[in-house]
Amino acid sequence: MTDRPTPVASEVPQSRYSTKQLLKCLIPTLLGVLLFFTPISVDGRTTIMIAFVIDYINDVLKPLMVTATAAVAIIPSLITLAVTFSPLRHRKGRLITLFNPGMGWTIVRIIGALLMTMVYFEVGPEWVWSRNTGGVMLYDIGPVVLAIYFLSALLLPLLTDYGLMEFAGTLCSRMFERLFGLPGRAAVDCLASWLSASSVGIILTTQQYRQGFYNSREACTIATNFSIVSIAYSYLLLKLIGLEEMFIQWYIAVAITGVLCAIIVPKLPPLRNKLPVYHPAVGKQLKTDRRPGEGVLALGLRRAVERAEQANSPTEQLKQGLQISADVAFSIYPAMMLVGCVGLALIEFTQLFQVLSLPLVPYLELLRLPEAAQAAPALLAGIVDSIMPSILGAGIESEVTRFVMAGVAVTQIIFFTEAAIILVRADIGLTLRDLVMIYALRVLISLPILALLGHWMIG
Secondary structure (H helix, E strand, O other): OOOOOOOOHHHOOOOOOOHHHHHHHHHHHHHHHHHHOOEEEEOOEEEEHHHHHHHHHHHHOHHHHHHHHHHHHHHHHHHHHHHHOOHHHHOOOHHHHHOOOOHHHHHHHHHHHHHHHHHHHOOOOHHHHOOOOHHHHHHHHHHHHHHHHHHHHHHOHHHHOOOHHHHHHHHOHHHHHHHHOOOOOHHHHHHHHHHOOHHHHHHHHHHHHHOOOOOHHHHHHHHHHOOOOOHHHHHHHHHHOOOHHHHHHHHHHHHHHHHHHHHHHHHOOOHHHOOOOOOOOOOOOOOOOOOOOOOHHHHHHHHHHHHHHHOOOHHHHHHHHHHHHHHHHHHHHHHHHHHHHHHHHHHHHOOHHHHHOOOHHHHHHHOOOOOHHHHHHHHHHHHOOOOHHHHHHOOOOOHHHHHHHHHHHHHOOOOOOOHHHHHHHHOOOOOHHHHHHHHHHHHHHHHHHHHHHHHHHHO
C-alpha cells in the first residue's frame, strides 16, 4: 500500500480554538455591536448607542465646541507650516508624520486655516464668513464632525480589528458571488467602508487588485458600488438634515437602494466596458486562503480568530486611535472648510448650481417630491462633497424630500473631496469622466427607489 503524504500544518483546517482566542475575538466584537448596531429608545425616539453618545458629548461640551473646532483647524495648520519648512521634516516619528503631510496637504491646511480664522473673527469678504457659508461649517458642521471623528477612530477598532469584518464578510461571500457576480471577498471591502470610511474600502480594494485577487473590471465595480460612507458618517448626514429620529428606517432604505444600484450600474457603461484584466505585476488571478474541505462558517471563524490574534494591545490601539483621529481632523477640517466655504458661496452668491440643476427639477417633480426647485441644486452639490445635500437641504420643510436627499448623499458614493480623488489615483482603470458618469447613474437610479420608500415610510 502506498503511503499518503502527511498534510502540513497550514493545510489542516483548524476546528478548535482556545477559550482565550475566542474571548479575544468575541468580547470586543460584542461591545462594537452594542455601540454601533443595537437600537435603543431615548426620549421616545429610536437611535443607536454611538449616536446617543455623540449627541450627549455635543450637548455637554456645546459652549466649547465652536472654539475647539476653530482651534483644531488653525493651530495644527500653523504647526504644519513650521514643520514643513524646517529641518524637522526629515525626522521620523508619529508627531513629525502628523505635521508633515506633504506639500499638497500643507497648502490645503493653510488655506483652510485662513478661511477658518476669517469666519471665526468675521473678517474679510462676506462670502467667506457669512452665516450661510463659512458660518455653517463652523457652527453647524464642525462640532458634530469633531465628536464623530474622535469617537470613530477610538471605537471602530472594536468592529474592524477583532474579526467581525472577516467573519461577516465570509458569510456574505456567496451572496456577492451569486447576486453581484463578484468574488466573495468583496464583502469584506464593503464592510470596511460601512464600518470605517469609504476611503478605507477603496484602499482595500486597490490592494486586492494589485495582489491579483480582482481584475480591473471587478475592482472598478467594487470601489464604485460598495465603498459607501460609514454608518457613523451616515448618521451625521441625517442629523444635519433633521431626521435623526428615523435613522433605522432610513438606513434600511439606503441599504435596499445600494443593493439595487450595485446590481444595475455595473451592467451599464462605463463599468460594463472595463476589461477583465489583472494588474500587470501579477497577470493572473490568485487563489484565496480557503483550505480544502473548509466550510464557510469554519473559514469565517478562522479568519476572525486570526484577525483578533493580530490585534494590537489596548494601549497601542488607543495611541493609534488618537493619531488617526488627529490626522483626520487636522487634514479633513481645513479641506472641509475650503470645499464647504467655496461650495456654499457658489450656491449662496451665484446661480451656478441652480442653472446646472434645472434639468433635475422635472425629474424630482415626477417623483412627487415637494420643493423640487430647492432640492435640485442641493442634490447636485453632492458631487462636491456628500455632506452638501444635508447642509443645503436642512431648510426644506418636506420630510420626504429631506429623507430622499440624505439617502442620495450616501448612495451616490462618488464625491470629489475624498472618494473621487482616491479612485483616480488608485490606477485601477477609472478616469475622471468615468466617475462623473457613475455619479450621475447612481443619483438617477437612487432617486426613484428612495422616493418610493420615502413616501411609503413617511406617508
